[in-house]
Amino acid sequence: MRSVSFLASLSLLSMPLVGCTAEQVEQPFDEQVGLQLFMWPWESVAKECEFIGDSGIDWVLVSPPQEHITGSAWWTVYQPVSYQLESRLGNREQFENMTKTCADHGVDVIVDAVINHMTAQYSGVGSGGTSFEKFSYPGLYSMDDFHNCQLTYDNSIQNYASAEEVQTCELLGLSDLNTSLPNVQETILGYLNDLISLGAKGFRIDAAKHIAPEDLQPIISKLPEGTVVMLEVIRGAGEPIQPEQYLELGYVWEFDYARNMKSFFVDQVIGYVDSEARYISHAPSERALSFVSNHDTERNGQAINFGDPRYFEIATAMMLAEEYGRPMLLSSYAFIEYDAGPAEVDSKVSPIDCSQVTGPKETYEDKEWICQHRWASTIRMVQFRDKVQGAATTNIYQNETVYGFAREGKGYFITNVSLDQSFDVEVDTSLPDGEYTNLFDDQVYQIQNGKLQVSLPALGAIALVVN
């Protein structure tokens, strides 16, 4: 099944927001692996979609496509100037060509929709030539269309413990749209529908935490049937706004998944061993997107990033092997400075060529494209995930820095996250006896009486699957 029919039931969306649990929401699609192509230009995405589709990856998340403020920092694309598709990543025609080409290869394009705010600049000219002021965007919004929260000295969010502040003040000083207004909702819907008319299959709602669910509901409920919605509501301890409040609107990224994955490698202890307890603080699996890192967490220290390529490789494999959520891979570029954008010529991101990449390198140059999604073990694990679909997590093994588990009768994954110690293990794999090839390195292992006996080196990993 290639076409995503998420939130297919519109009646679902007319249900009251209060008193409805996630269980009531239909789950029309099976395992689907996504890939965030951070700051990839449309032409490069289009070229890469053949490989992506052939690999069994089902959807890609692309960076925001709308006109944006100018500058070399990557985050200019998160400051919309208009909803024209004129950006450093490409134009309207290139965007449409990308969605078509990707669809031809069975890959859905999910678009990062920046709809909470516009810019933080006093005034300027955008990437498509539009002149704007912080509270005035010709043909779209004027002063009255923005919140003016007056809750903080500069109108920007200071205190995440105040829900009102989080949703009506300015995130990072970005002019905050008054998303409760019908005309603002209408304008946003117009933008999203335009993207759908160009072949977008769904959206990541950027900064969804900063838009009240009741403001999003009237927008999302009017999207065509089958539109996929993913919401960025970062889980923050003790905050009044939590991902759970958005589950009826779509999927949420479970940030604790990425954080826990990092702590497994850094602290070398797996938080909860039991398969249920492991996800205890997480959004329900059927509503969650799991990820090792995204473009924010690879920069802010909360997750594993390209600086530890072997961690990234093993963690990605482990995510694909685990039952929880729907995984999203990340493919991005190396950086030294937080702000640094990718290589550009004439304010357009230069084409990306991943065709020579088959695995992680030890280190990366500044601005080098890492092409994580081309790593052989990752692609094989995408196929592992397909093959173990529906199989329960069993035979959990944990000792010192070694953690392993089976997807009952179908696949087995084990890793040792120690940096310097190897461990001899004998584990019950639940797999039929026979010869298996490790998806990481082609080494062949024997399973006898369901058991695997092996010396697992430092940062070793084994993934076996029944073909």
Ligand code: ARE
């Ligand atoms: C840039 C500069 C800022 C400057 C601003 C305006 O870095 O210093 O004030 O411009 O001039 C991205 C970049 C930002 C960038 C912004 C605008 O990450 O650096 O600012 O674009 O160009 C909160 C939100 C969450 C948000 C994160 C960043 O809840 O939604 O902050 N994430 C999304 C995107 C970002 C993007 C934006 C939103 C804005 O993924 O890439 O910003 O469109 C706790 C809370 C979280 C909070 C987090 C960080 O964990 O629980 O909710 O996340 O702290 O504050």
Ligand code: CA
């Ligand atoms: Ca807001």
